[in-house]
Amino acid sequence: MSEEEEDENYVYSDEDELELEEEEEEVYAPPSHGRASEEGASSRGSTESAAMGGKRLQDGTYTLIERSEVEAAMLAKAREVSELLEVSASCAEVLLRYTGWSSERLMEQFLADPEKVSSRCGVDKWTGGCEGSTASSLDSDVALPPAPSGGLTCRICFLEVPASEALTAPCGHSFCGECYEGYLANKIDEGSSCVHATCPEDKCTTLVPPKLWQRALSGIPDKLAKYKTFRIDNFITFSKELRWCPAPNCGKVVRAGACVASVKCAPGGCGFSFCMKCGEEAHQPASCELVQQWAEKCQNESETANWILANTKRCPKCQTRIEKNQGCNHMSCSQCKHEFCWMCMGDWSEHGASTGGYYKCNKFDPLKATDEESDSARAKRELDRYLHYYKRYHGHDQAQKFAVKQLEATEKRMVELQESTHGSWIDVQFLKTANEMVIDCRRALKSTYIFGYYLDPSATKQRELFENLQEHLERFTETLSEMTEQPLETMDRTEVVNITRVTESFLHNLISGAESGLDVVPDAKDPTTKPTVAAS
Amino acid sequence: MADKGRIKKELTELSRDTKSGVTVEVKSEDMHELEGTISGPEGTPYEGGTYVITISIPRGYPFEPPKMKFLTKIWHPNISSQTGAICLDILKDQWSPALTIKTALLSLQALLCSPEPEDPQDAQVATMYKQDPAKFRQTAKFWTETYAQKSDGESAAISRLVEMGFSRDRAVAALAQAGGDETEAVNKLLSS
Numbered sequence: 001m002s003e004e005e006e007d008e009n010y011v012y013s014d015e016d017e018l019e020l021e022e023e024e025e026e027v028y029a030p031p032s033h034g035r036a037s038e039e040g041a042s043s044r045g046s047t048e049s050a051a052m053g054g055k056r057l058q059d060g061t062y063t064l065i066e067r068s069e070v071e072a073a074m075l076a077k078a079r080e081v082s083e084l085l086e087v088s089a090s091c092a093e094v095l096l097r098y099t100g101w102s103s104e105r106l107m108e109q110f111l112a113d114p115e116k117v118s119s120r121c122g123v124d125k126w127t128g129g130c131e132g133s134t135a136s137s138l139d140s141d142v143a144l145p146p147a148p149s150g151g152l153t154c155r156i157c158f159l160e161v162p163a164s165e166a167l168t169a170p171c172g173h174s175f176c177g178e179c180y181e182g183y184l185a186n187k188i189d190e191g192s193s194c195v196h197a198t199c200p201e202d203k204c205t206t207l208v209p210p211k212l213w214q215r216a217l218s219g220i221p222d223k224l225a226k227y228k229t230f231r232i233d234n235f236i237t238f239s240k241e242l243r244w245c246p247a248p249n250c251g252k253v254v255r256a257g258a259c260v261a262s263v264k265c266a267p268g269g270c271g272f273s274f275c276m277k278c279g280e281e282a283h284q285p286a287s288c289e290l291v292q293q294w295a296e297k298c299q300n301e302s303e304t305a306n307w308i309l310a311n312t313k314r315c316p317k318c319q320t321r322i323e324k325n326q327g328c329n330h331m332s333c334s335q336c337k338h339e340f341c342w343m344c345m346g347d348w349s350e351h352g353a354s355t356g357g358y359y360k361c362n363k364f365d366p367l368k369a370t371d372e373e374s375d376s377a378r379a380k381r382e383l384d385r386y387l388h389y390y391k392r393y394h395g396h397d398q399a400q401k402f403a404v405k406q407l408e409a410t411e412k413r414m415v416e417l418q419e420s421t422h423g424s425w426i427d428v429q430f431l432k433t434a435n436e437m438v439i440d441c442r443r444a445l446k447s448t449y450i451f452g453y454y455l456d457p458s459a460t461k462q463r464e465l466f467e468n469l470q471e472h473l474e475r476f477t478e479t480l481s482e483m484t485e486q487p488l489e490t491m492d493r494t495e496v497v498n499i500t501r502v503t504e505s506f507l508h509n510l511i512s513g514a515e516s517g518l519d520v521v522p523d524a525k526d527p528t529t530k531p532t533v534a535a536s
Numbered sequence: 537m538a539d540k541g542r543i544k545k546e547l548t549e550l551s552r553d554t555k556s557g558v559t560v561e562v563k564s565e566d567m568h569e570l571e572g573t574i575s576g577p578e579g580t581p582y583e584g585g586t587y588v589i590t591i592s593i594p595r596g597y598p599f600e601p602p603k604m605k606f607l608t609k610i611w612h613p614n615i616s617s618q619t620g621a622i623c624l625d626i627l628k629d630q631w632s633p634a635l636t637i638k639t640a641l642l643s644l645q646a647l648l649c650s651p652e653p654e655d656p657q658d659a660q661v662a663t664m665y666k667q668d669p670a671k672f673r674q675t676a677k678f679w680t681e682t683y684a685q686k687s688d689g690e691s692a693a694i695s696r697l698v699e700m701g702f703s704r705d706r707a708v709a710a711l712a713q714a715g716g717d718e719t720e721a722v723n724k725l726l727s728s
Contacts, residue, residue, distance in 0.1 A: 155634040156598055158545045175634075183633055186599035202632035202639075 062256035062263045062276075067232070070242065070253055074235040077103070085110055088141040090210050091123045093231070097195065101239035122198055122207035125170040142209035147174045154179055156200060167216055169199040171206035180216040184208065188223050192230050192237075246279050247272035273443065282443055285514030286450040294450040298390065316345045329395070329478050343395055386453070393449040400442035403435060403481065410435045410484070417488050430493060434484050434500045441477040441507055445470070451514060462518035469510040476503040542598060543567050546636050558641045560591070568593045571607075572637065574645045576684065581676035582610070582648050585684025589644065591637060601631035602640060609683040609712075611676040613651045613662035622647075623657035671715055678716030682708060693718045697725070 065073070074093070081103055082092035098121045099105040110117045118124040127143045147166035154161050156179035168174040175183070179200070187194040199206045217224040236242045236253055245252045245265040252269040254276070262282035264273045273282035283291045315322055315331075317338035322331065329342040339348035414428040421427070448470045455463055480499050483491070544567070550560050557575040570591040576582030587610060592603040604627055606620035614623045626635060626643055656662030665672045682694075693716065697707035702725050714720035 157542055159541075179633065183599050186596055189596075200633045202626075202634045204632075 059258040060260060062254055062260050064265065064267070064269050065253050065255050067253070070236060071228075071232050073242075073255070074232060077101070077235075077239075081106065085114075087123075088126065090141050091126050094121050094123050094207060097121075097234055097238070101235060119205070122196075122205045125172075125206050126209060127170060142170065142211050144168055144209070144212060144215075145170065145172055152176075156183070167212060169204075169206055169208060169212055171199050171201070171204055173199050173201040173204055173206075175200055177216060180212075181219060184213060184216050184227075185220060185223050188226050188230075192233060194227060195230050195234055243274070243276055243279060245269055245272055246274050246281075273440070283447040283450070284444060284511045286447040286454075290450050290454050291447070294393075294453065297386070313342070313345065316340055329399070330482055343392060389449045389453040393446050396442045396446040396449070399481070400439055400446065403439045403442055406484070407432070407435055407439075413488060420488070430497050430500070431484065434480055434496050437500050437503055437507075438477060438481045438484060441473060441480070441503060444507055444511065445474060445477060448473075448510065448514075459518075465518050466514065469506070469513050473503070473506040473510050476506050479503075540567060543593065543637075546638065549636075550638055553638070556638070556642060557645070558638060560637060560641070563590075570602075570637070572604075572641050574641050574648075576680060577645055577649045580649055581673045582612075582680050582684070585610075585680040587648075587684055589641065598633040598636075601627050601635075602637055603627075604640065604644070609679060611661055611672075611679040612648065613653045613656045613658060613665045614647055616658050617661055617679075618658075621657060623652075623655060674717070675712075675715030679712060681716075682712055693721070697721065 075089070078089045078093040078096060081096060082089040084107070085092060085095070087095070095106055095110065095117065096103065098117065099109065106117075115124065145168050147163040147168045149163055151160060151162040152166055152174050153159070154166070154174075154176035156175055159176065161176040165177050166174045167177050167180045183200050184194075184197060187197040197208045198204060199208060213227055214224060217227070236244060241255055241257070243254050243256075243263075244250075245254060247265060247270045250265060250270040250272065252265055254263050254265065254269075256263055256276050260276050261284060262273055262275045264282075265271055274280065275282055275288060278288040278291070280288070280291055286294070313322055315333040315336065315338055317340075318333060318336040322333060330339065330348055331342050332339050340346060341348055410431050414425075414431050417423070417428045417431065418425060448466075452463075452466065452470065455466060457463070476499065480496075480503050483496050483499060547560060547562065547567075550558070558572065560570050560572045563569040563571050570593065572589045572591050574587050574589065576585035576587065586608070588607040590605050590607050594600045594603060604622055606615050606622065609617065609620070611617055615621070622644065624643060624647055626632075626640060651662075651665060653662045653665045661672070664675065693711055694704065694707050696718070697711070698704050700722070702710075706725060707721070710721040710724045711718070714724060
C-alpha cells in the first residue's frame with residue numbers, strides 16, 4: 001500500500017503527467033494544487049525563516065508562512081531592490097509599494113525615469129544609500145536633517161520650541177515632536193493608508209521615513225507597532241505571490257510561486273482551498289471571471305431559484321417529503337425503500353454502469369427550439385437552463401458542506417477503525433484521504449456547472465467531451481461519497497483506496513481537459529475499465 | 537485632541553486681520569462650532585455677496601480638517617445648491633495640519649473665483665457652467681442678489697411677481713430656478 005507515504009503533503013504539479021501505473025509512492029493532489037514546498041511542511045527556526053524569506057519559490061509550488069516570515073520576506077525583497085537601484089532599503093520598500101511589489105515593473109519604470117518615480121513616491125528628498133540598511137531593520141537608513149539651530153515656531157501648535165524638541169523630515173520642514181506624534185498617531189487611526197503619510201506641511205509630498213515614525217512615536221509603542229503591521233499588510237495585500245487565507249478567523253498567509261492557480265491552506269492551516277488570483281474558494285475548471293459572473297447571476301436570480309427550489313423533495317414513488325441529510329446523491333426513501341438519484345429524481349438503477357444504464361444527470365437537453373417561439377417561452381427556457389445548472393451547482397455545494405462536516409466524524413471513525421483492527425494511524429489515513437477527495441471533487445464539480453453554463457452552446461464537440469468528463473467524475477464522486485459513509489464493518493479498504501485514486505485521476509483529467517480548451521482528448525486510458533492502481 | 541490653544545491663537549489672529557474679507561465668529565462655548573463669512577470676490581458673479589459658512593471643529597483638529605458648509609445658498613459647480621456641501625480637496629484628503637481655518641476660508645474664496653467643473657459637487661450647476669456659461673453667470677448673479685445680499689430692498693422682479701398675486705416664497709424660488717429671468721419664472725409659476 002502506498003498510502004503510508006501520503007500523509008498531508010501534496011506532491012503534485014501541473015507538469016506532472018498523470019500515469020496511474022507508475023509512481024505508486026506519489027499521491028496526486030487535486031490538480032489545481034501546486035506543490036507544497038518542502039519548507040512548508042517542515043518546521044522552521046527563525047534563522048531559517050529569514051533565509052527563506054528571500055528565496056524564490058519554484059514555479060508551481062507554494063507554502064504557508066508565518067507573519068514573522070512575511071516580514072523577513074519583505075525585508076529581503078526591499079534589500080534586493082535597494083542594491084540594484086542603489087537606494088536605501090526603506091526607500092526601496094516605498095518604491096516597491098508604488099508598483100504593487102513587482103520588482104520587474106519597478107525596474108522598468110525607475111530606470112526609465114528615476115527622478116519622476118522618486119518624486120511621485122515622495123522619496124526624492126530622502127538621502128542615504130543601500131549600505132546604511134541592516135538586515136534586521138529598515139528603520140534607520142534614511143538621514144534626517146537637523147532642526148534649525150535657533151529653534152522654531154511649530155506651524156501646527158503655533159508654539160515656540162527649541163531645536164532639541166523639533167523633528168525634521170528629509171524635505172527640511174520642522175515641527176515640534178508633540179505635534180508630529182499627534183499627526184502620525186492620527187494617520188494610524190485612519191488605517192492602512194498611513195504608510196503613505198507625507199510631511200505635515202501643506203502641499204509637501206515628501207513621505208515620512210520609517211526613522212521619523214520611530215522617533216515621533218517612541219512614546220506610544222503600540223501605535224508604532226501598528227505602523228509596522230500596516231507595512232507588512234501592504235506587502236501581503238499587494239504582492240502577487242502572497243495571499244491571506246480567506247477563511248474566516250484563519251489569518252494564515254500563503255506564498256506561492258508562479259503559475260499556481262489554487263492553493264490549500266495546509267499543512268498547518270485551516271485546510272481551505274482558494275484561488276491565488278481572486279481569493280475566492282478554489283474554482284477550477286471555471287475561470288475567475290466566470291465565477292464572478294455566476295455569483296452575480298445567482299444573486300439576481302436567487303429569489304426565483306429559491307422559490308422554485310425548495311429545501312426538500314418528494315420521493316418520486318411515494319411522494320413522501322425527503323430532506324437530504326447526507327452527502328451522497330443515492331437516495332433511499334425511508335418509507336417505501338425506493339432508490340433514486342437526488343439530482344434527476346430518476347431511478348437509481350439507471351445510474352449504475354452494471355445495468356447498462358447511463359448516468360445522465362449532468363446533461364441538459366434543450367427543448368427543440370422552434371423559430372416561432374415566443375419571447376416568454378424563450379425566457380422560460382433560459383430560466384430552465386439556468387435552473388438546471390444552478391440546481392446541480394447548489395447540490396454539489398450542499399454535498400461539499402456535508403462532506404466537510406463529515407470530516408469530523410471521519411476522525412472519530414479513524415480512531416474506531418484503528419482500535420478494532422489494531423492497525424497503525426497511517427493504516428487508517430485512507431478514510432481521511434477519501435473524505436478529502438470527495439470535498440475536492442464536490443468543489444470542482446460545483447465549478448463545472450459554472451463552466452458548463454457559460455460554455456459556448458455551439459461548441460458541440462467540446463461540450464460533449466466536457467460533459468463526458470464531468471459525468472465520469474460525478475459518477476466516481478458519488479461512488480466514493482457513498483463508500484465513505486458505509487459502516488466500518490463492511491468497508492473494504494483496498495476498494496476505497498482504489499476508487500479514491502481513480503476519482504483523483506478523473507478530477508485531473510477534467511481540469512487539465514478544461515484548461516487545454518477541450519481540444520485534445522485527455523489521457524486515452526480509461527481507468528474505469530482498467531483499475532490500474534494495484535492494491536497490495 | 538482638539539487643541540483649544542491653537543483655536544484661540546487662530547481666532548486672535550483672525551480678529552486682527554481686516555483686509556482679507558474673511559471673518560470668524562464663535563458659536564459655541566467649547567469653540568467647536570464656528571461661523572465664518574467670506575465676501576464674494578470681485579469680477580465674479582458672486583461679487584457683492586456675503587457668504588456665511590458653518591464651521592465645525594472635529595476632535596482630531598488640526599490633524600483632521602474642519603468641517604465646512606455654506607449656509608448661504610450659492611450657485612457654484614463645486615457647492616451643492618441644495619445643502620451647501622463643499623467639494624474641495626483641502627477639506628478632505630489634502631488637508632494639512634499646517635493649514636488653518638483662515639487659509640481654508642481663503643481657499644473657499646479662491647474656489648469662488650475658479651470653479652472646478654470637472655470635479656463637481658452639484659451636477660446640474662456644473663452642466664450649466666460648461667454648456668451655457670452666460671446662463672450660469674446670470675443665475676449665479678441672481679442667487680447672489682437674492683440670497684447673499686443684505687435684504688434691505690427686494691429686487692424689483694420679486695415685487696412685481698408678488699403684485700401678480702404669487703406668494704413671496706414661491707416667487708423667489710421660481711426666479712431662482714429661472715436664473716432671474718422674469719418671463720420664465722412667470723411661466724413656471726403659472727404651469728405649476
